[in-house]
Amino acid sequence: MKLKATLAALLAAATLVSCNDDKAAAPNNPGNYILTVTPVAATAVADYLLTAGSLEAGTISTQGNGVEQDGTYRYYVTHNNKFFSMLYGQGNPGAVTAYNLKEGKLNRLTNFQTETVQSFAPVKDDLLLFKITRNATTTPLSQWYKVNTNNLLITADGSTNTLSLARNGELAHFSWLKQVGDKVFAPYFTIKNTSFNTNYPDSAWIAVFNYADMRVEKVIRDGRTSFIGRYFRDGLSVVENGDVYAFSASVATNNPGSGSVISSTKPSAITRIKAGTTEFDQSYYLNFEALSGGMNITNWLYVGNNTFVVQATTPAEKGAYADGLNVGILNVVDQTFAPVTGLPAKADIKSITYNNYTPKDGKTGYLGVNLKDGSSYVYKVDASTRTATRGLKVEGGTITAVQYLAGE
Known part of the structure; x- marks a missing residue:
C-alpha cells in the first residue's frame, strides 16, 4: 500500500x-x-x-x-x-x-x-498537506497527506481528481485550506496551464471536504467575486461566532498575447458563509475597493473581534503575486476600514511579512x-x-x- x-x-x-x-x-x-x-x-x-x-x-x-x-x-x-x-x-x-x-x-x-506541497493547514490534531497537480495531461490527481502532530507520522494519504473537481476543462488549484467545524474548506481557482492563466476569472469556488475520509461533499460557487485568496495566501478566516469570511484579491490572469494580464472584472471584495452552512450568504457583500479608495487585499491577519490587519495594493501596484505595503484595519461586521499610522514611509519599505x-x-x-x-x-x-x-x-x-x- x-x-x-x-x-x-x-x-x-x-x-x-x-x-x-x-x-x-x-x-x-x-x-x-x-x-x-x-x-x-x-x-x-x-x-x-x-x-x-x-x-x-x-x-x-x-x-x-x-x-x-x-x-x-x-x-x-x-x-x-x-x-x-x-x-x-x-x-x-x-x-x-x-x-x-x-x-x-x-x-x-x-x-x-x-x-513538495502547495497548500497546508492545521486540521484537528493533524497537518493536512496537498501536492497539487498542474498538468492535466500527465495526471489529474492531486495528492493529500495527513501528518499527525502528536506522533509526527503520516497517518493517511490519498488523492483528489482536481480536473473533475473544476468541471470546466481546467484544473482546480487550492489557494489554501481551512478547518471549518468537522469539514475542510478548500477555496480554489482554476488554471489552464502551469502559468496559472484561466478562462474563468470571475468566480469564487470552495470545495467542501468531509475530513474523516477526505470525500468532496460539494462545491460552492459565488459569481460576485474572483477567486478567494491568492497563490499561497490564505483567503478564509473563521471568526468567533463560526461565520467564515473570504477575501478576493481580484487578480486572476489570462494570456492573450505575451505576458500575463489581470483579467478579473470583479472588484476586490469580501463574502461570507454563515456558521453551520455550506453556501455563500447572498445578503452579505463588502466591496473592499469602494471602501478603501480603490485598493485590493493581498493578505490579512485575523486578530479577533471581527477585526483584521489588512495588507493591500493600489491599482498601480496590483499584480497576481504582489504583496501589499499598505496596511489598514478592517472590521467585517461594521464594514469599516482605515489606514494604520506609525509605519515607515512606503517608499522606504522593501517588504512586509505575510506569515504573522x-x-x-x-x-x-x-x-x-x-x-x-x-x-x-x-x-x-x-x-x-x-x-x-x-x-x-x-x-x-x-x-x-x-x-x-x-x-x-
Missing part, C-alpha cells in the same frame, strides 16, 4: 542524524517568539530560525545565532504547540522539520521527507517590516487605535515569518 511505503520512508528519514542535523547551535536569545530570517547574502541562502523573549523591544541577530534550515525555500506553520518548517522542493521531495521549545530554545523533534502573529485579543498583530536600507523590525499594530509601533530589531537578514509557541 502507498501509505505503508510512505510511513516506511518517513521512519527511515527520521532516523537520519548526521546529514540532516541543523547547521547551527541553539540561539543565545531564548524566548517563545520564533522569527524566520533570510541572512544577507549575494546568492540564495537558507533561512535561520531565531527565538526572542519579546517582539516589542530589543535586538537579535543572525550572527552566531539561530538554527539554519536545509534548503532555500521554506514555509512555516505552528500547530499543537509545535513549529513546522517545510521545504518547497520545486518539484522535488521536500523536508518537513518539526520543533518544540524547551526553556525558550528550539528542540528538533523530527525531520522527514514528503512530496497575533494573540487574537481583538486588537494586536505583529508584522515583520523589512526596509530598503537593509534594516528589519517587528512592528506591533494596535487595531483599536490603528497605530503601529516599532519593536524588536532583527540584524543580519530579512524577516520572513513571525510566530509564537507556548513552550514546555
Whole structure:
C-alpha cells in the first residue's frame, strides 16, 4: 500500500542524524517568539530560525545565532504547540522539520521527507498537506497527506481528481485550506496551464471536504467575486461566532498575447458563509475597493473581534503575486476600514511579512517590516487605535515569518 511505503520512508528519514542535523547551535536569545530570517547574502541562502523573549523591544541577530534550515525555500506553520518548517522542493521531495521549545530554545523533534506541497493547514490534531497537480495531461490527481502532530507520522494519504473537481476543462488549484467545524474548506481557482492563466476569472469556488475520509461533499460557487485568496495566501478566516469570511484579491490572469494580464472584472471584495452552512450568504457583500479608495487585499491577519490587519495594493501596484505595503484595519461586521499610522514611509519599505502573529485579543498583530536600507523590525499594530509601533530589531537578514509557541 502507498501509505505503508510512505510511513516506511518517513521512519527511515527520521532516523537520519548526521546529514540532516541543523547547521547551527541553539540561539543565545531564548524566548517563545520564533522569527524566520533570510541572512544577507549575494546568492540564495537558507533561512535561520531565531527565538526572542519579546517582539516589542530589543535586538537579535543572525550572527552566531539561530538554527539554519536545509534548503532555500521554506514555509512555516505552528500547530499543537509545535513549529513546522517545510521545504518547497520545486518539484522535488521536500523536508518537513518539526520543533518544540524547551526553556525558550528550539528542540528538533523530527525531520522527514514528503512530496513538495502547495497548500497546508492545521486540521484537528493533524497537518493536512496537498501536492497539487498542474498538468492535466500527465495526471489529474492531486495528492493529500495527513501528518499527525502528536506522533509526527503520516497517518493517511490519498488523492483528489482536481480536473473533475473544476468541471470546466481546467484544473482546480487550492489557494489554501481551512478547518471549518468537522469539514475542510478548500477555496480554489482554476488554471489552464502551469502559468496559472484561466478562462474563468470571475468566480469564487470552495470545495467542501468531509475530513474523516477526505470525500468532496460539494462545491460552492459565488459569481460576485474572483477567486478567494491568492497563490499561497490564505483567503478564509473563521471568526468567533463560526461565520467564515473570504477575501478576493481580484487578480486572476489570462494570456492573450505575451505576458500575463489581470483579467478579473470583479472588484476586490469580501463574502461570507454563515456558521453551520455550506453556501455563500447572498445578503452579505463588502466591496473592499469602494471602501478603501480603490485598493485590493493581498493578505490579512485575523486578530479577533471581527477585526483584521489588512495588507493591500493600489491599482498601480496590483499584480497576481504582489504583496501589499499598505496596511489598514478592517472590521467585517461594521464594514469599516482605515489606514494604520506609525509605519515607515512606503517608499522606504522593501517588504512586509505575510506569515504573522497575533494573540487574537481583538486588537494586536505583529508584522515583520523589512526596509530598503537593509534594516528589519517587528512592528506591533494596535487595531483599536490603528497605530503601529516599532519593536524588536532583527540584524543580519530579512524577516520572513513571525510566530509564537507556548513552550514546555
